[in-house]
Amino acid sequence: MVEDINFLLVGNSRLHWAEYLQNKYKFYHTQSNNKIPQNIKLNNLIWASVGKLPYLFLKKENEIKTKDIKLKNLPDYFGVDRALGCLEALKIIENPLQKNLLIADCGTTLSLTKLTAKGSIIGGQITPGFLTQLKSMEKYTKNLKAPKKYEIPLEDFLIRTEDSMLKGVYNSLIGVINLSFDQTKDILIMCGGDSELIGDGLKQYYKGIIIAPNLVMQGMISHFNN
Numbered sequence: 275m276v277e278d279i280n281f282l283l284v285g286n287s288r289l290h291w292a293e294y295l296q297n298k299y300k301f302y303h304t305q306s307n308n309k310i311p312q313n314i315k316l317n318n319l320i321w322a323s324v325g326k327l328p329y330l331f332l333k334k335e336n337e338i339k340t341k342d343i344k345l346k347n348l349p350d351y352f353g354v355d356r357a358l359g360c361l362e363a364l365k366i367i368e369n370p371l372q373k374n375l376l377i378a379d380c381g382t383t384l385s386l387t388k389l390t391a392k393g394s395i396i397g398g399q400i401t402p403g404f405l406t407q408l409k410s411m412e413k414y415t416k417n418l419k420a421p422k423k424y425e426i427p428l429e430d431f432l433i434r435t436e437d438s439m440l441k442g443v444y445n446s447l448i449g450v451i452n453l454s455f456d457q458t459k460d461i462l463i464m465c466g467g468d469s470e471l472i473g474d475g476l477k478q479y480y481k482g483i484i485i486a487p488n489l490v491m492q493g494m495i496s497h498f499n500n
Contacts, residue, residue: 280314281494282332283355284323286382287405288467292491299495301488303467320498322354338497346394355379356387356398358493363463364393365496367484376460378451379490380468382406386454401450404468407443424471448475455480465489 281292281299289306292299293313302311306328310316316331322338341350343357359377367375372391379385380403387398402410408420421436430445432438451472455462463484464473473485486492 278315278318279498280319281491281498282314282319282321283358283490283494284321284325284327285355286325289328290488290491292488292495299491301491320494322358322494324353324355338494343497345389346392348395352395353385355490356385358497359463359465359490360387360389360393360395360493362486362489362493362496364389366486366492367461367463369461374460375463376455377463377465377489378469378472380404380447380464380466380472384447384450384472386451388454388460399450399454401447403466404443404447404471407446408439411439426471426475444472444475447472451476452479463489 280294283290288303289308290301290303291311291314292301293311306326310330317333319332320336320338321332338354340348340352340354340357343354343361345357345360348357356379359379360375363375363377369391374391374396375389377387383400383403383406385398385400388396390396411418412420418435418439421440424440426444427437427441430441432441457480461484462480463486465486465488467487469485469487473483476483
């Protein structure tokens, strides 16, 4: 029964869950060292992984791998999360002009994946994500500390060091997407934990951006149900 089936994506920094509650799926995210959510039964848990597996007994036969995803020109070494996001985008995006789909997954990394309207992978780019960049500056410099709050300043040039870090990282991610997105040829879909943060910045340049934070988890559900 569908109410017995839940989903887990093991990410690089968090665990992403889809739990069936009250005739629909609820999406939420936990740290890898947190306890298993109360209503999750591991025997019926469908899972995929791009990060380090937590100390859980996950049934191997319930794992979704990249090679299981039916997309053209999809290498087996492609991240399963990217493949599932592509699968779901093809399903939900109305695309009468047959544009390419550009999926920006804003998580530990910002991964860009482009595919054709017919589901053939063109390729992609990967760059450090929002928090990864901030934490990297803290780790590799003497005087920079990652901000505790993530309110992006409106101004471009700031006095406070933390504000400067936030604006610099934010602009770097906006810039990567700007340089990769051609509105005349592509449809841009934003997903992942920072998709709303970064997507809001892009809306001032482009209309029609699709922000779907749980695109990959929805892709897991769609893949299983097919």
